Amino acid sequence: MKLFMFAIGGDYRNSNVELHDVRFATGETEAECYPELHRQWWGDAESLHLDAWGELAQADGYDITISAEPVAAGQPRLFFVNLGGYNGTEFGELHKNLLLVAEDAKAAVARALAQVQGWNEPHKDGVFEVDKALDLSADLARRGLHLHLRPASAEQPFRFSCGYIPIGRMPETYPAG
Numbered sequence: 001m002k003l004f005m006f007a008i009g010g011d012y013r014n015s016n017v018e019l020h021d022v023r024f025a026t027g028e029t030e031a032e033c034y035p036e037l038h039r040q041w042w043g044d045a046e047s048l049h050l051d052a053w054g055e056l057a058q059a060d061g062y063d064i065t066i067s068a069e070p071v072a073a074g075q076p077r078l079f080f081v082n083l084g085g086y087n088g089t090e091f092g093e094l095h096k097n098l099l100l101v102a103e104d105a106k107a108a109v110a111r112a113l114a115q116v117q118g119w120n121e122p123h124k125d126g127v128f129e130v131d132k133a134l135d136l137s138a139d140l141a142r143r144g145l146h147l148h149l150r151p152a153s154a155e156q157p158f159r160f161s162c163g164y165i166p167i168g169r170m171p172e173t174y175p176a177g
Contacts, residue, residue, distance in 0.1 A: 001026050001027070001028065001066040001067070001145065002026065002027065002028060002029075002055050002056075002057070002066065003024060003025075003026055003055070003056045003064060003066055003136075003140075003147065004024065004025055004026070004027065004030055004033050004053060004054065004055055004056065005022065005023075005024055005053070005054055005056055005080075005099075005160070006022070006023045006024070006025065006030075006033070006037060006050055006052070006053045007020060007021075007022055007050070007051040007052035007053070008020065008021055008022075008023055008037060008041065008048060008049065008050055008051065009021070009047075009048075009049055009051050010041065010043040010044055010047035010048045010049060010168060011043055011044045011047040012042070012043035012044060013044070015043075018047070019043060020051065021041075021042075022080065022082065022097060023037055023040050023041075024056075024080070024134075024136060024139065025037055025040070026066055026140070026143075026145060030050075030053050030055075034167050037050075037167065038167075038168075044168075045168055046168040046169050047168050048166075048167055048168035049164055049165060049166045049167060049168060050163070050164075050165040050167060051162065051163075051164065052160050052161065052162045052163075053160060053161055053165075054158055054159055054160030054161065055159075056099065056158070057156070058152055058155070058156050058158075059078055059099035059100075059101065059158070060078075060099055060100050060101040061101070061151065061152055061155050062076075062078075062101050062149040062150060062151060062152055063149070063150045063151075063152045064078065064147060064148070064149060065147075065148045065150070066140065066145050066146070066147060066148070067145070067146055067148060068144065068145065068146065069146060069148075070141075070146050071137070071141075071146045071147070071148055075149065076101045076102060076103055076149055077101070077102065077103070077104070077135055077136070077137035077138065077147070077149075078099065078100075078101055078135075078136045078137050078147055078149060079099070079100050079101075079102055079105060079108035079133055079134065079135055079136065080097065080098070080099055080132075080133070080134040080136055081097070081098045081099075081100055081108055081109060081112040081130060081132070081133045081134075082095055082096075082097055082098075082130070082132045082133075082134075083095065083096040083097075083098070083112055083113070083116060083130055084130075085116065096115075096116070098112050098115065099158070100112060101149055105133045105135060108133055109130050109133050112130060112133070113130065
């Protein structure tokens, strides 16, 4: 079982531009995750598409494995942190997505804010805003799966693919699951 991160997009009701979200799903391949992405998508089903995807085999210097075996108490957890801000040269809000290993959400947020660079305007209230900090370890545990983190012997960058892959109109071709 592998953990995948997806940047998905599509339309919602009468939106003027397509909307995007970052979602996580488990499977042996990206394609095995498509039914789960459909269940998670809140927009118009037929417009759902992938914009980026990749397996999370490692994050923040830790190897990642998924299993049914519970994690020992007191182990660090994996957080997805989404930061929002502006740089003054691009119209709209910019986002930075981080995967951080920490003891709790407060520590993950503090580490994320320390990494903000290149934005000269705050999101709101004079500070860079953490739009969302998602505890991926807890999210998987609610589904009966457990995220195990082990310090990596060598750090590897997150390898991902980008492209427009429509998945909204072909659920009958997805693997069972």
